[in-house]
Amino acid sequence: MKKAIVLLLMAAMMTAFAACGGGAETSSVAETTAPAATEAPSEEETEAETEAESESESADEPQGDSNAASGDTVAQTLLQDFKDRVAADPAANTQTLADGLLTNSVIQFSGATMPVEPGLLTGFGNAEITGFKEGTMFAPMIGSIAFVGYVFELEEGADAAAFISTLETNADPRWNICVEAEETVVEQAENKVFFVMSPKSMTE
Helix, strand or coil: CCCHHHHHHHHHHHHHHHHHHHHHHHHHHHHHHEEEEEEECCHHHHHHHHHHHHHHHHHHCCCCCCEEEEEEHHHHCCCHHHHHHHHHCCCHHHHHHHHHHHHCCCCCCCCEEECCCCECCCCCCCCCCCEEEEEEEEEECCCCCEEEEEEEEEECCCHHHHHHHHHHCCCCCCCCCCCCCCCEEEEEEEEEEEEEEEECCCCC
């Protein structure tokens, strides 16, 4: 009985291989029997096609990836991405910005975003972080990576320099106990503030 089942399985596999091979042969025959073009494309047509392909490729590139391969650190790459996104849409809320930052190719983990309110925030010890209107944290779903980031929108007329100083003073690169962030970056763009503590590289 077992031999019969094995033989049936082998026969099914051989049939599948034959079907795949037949398809490939048909395709290659079709290619060789296709009529050859009688005229070579003109130089103008070739240039137009090249330009169209180039524009199509650049349109498909994700935002914020331009600095990922330039030798910048994770934090510096994300900071530039943040600035680009704020410049492109100053009205974007913190959730939209944080979600966008997680799509940057420099991020090598599965991440999530979470809205935060003034008070005790991850990465700042026992210091209460206040003075912002809206905030979103973005971080890995696995807690063993030394990475935490925030995008804050400041209150109208808030002292941005004092807010940034509070973040820098209270940032604790060893908030995770098991691991330590190698770099802390804080910077303002419009009425938004970017903050991240992270490894310098995700590939090491």
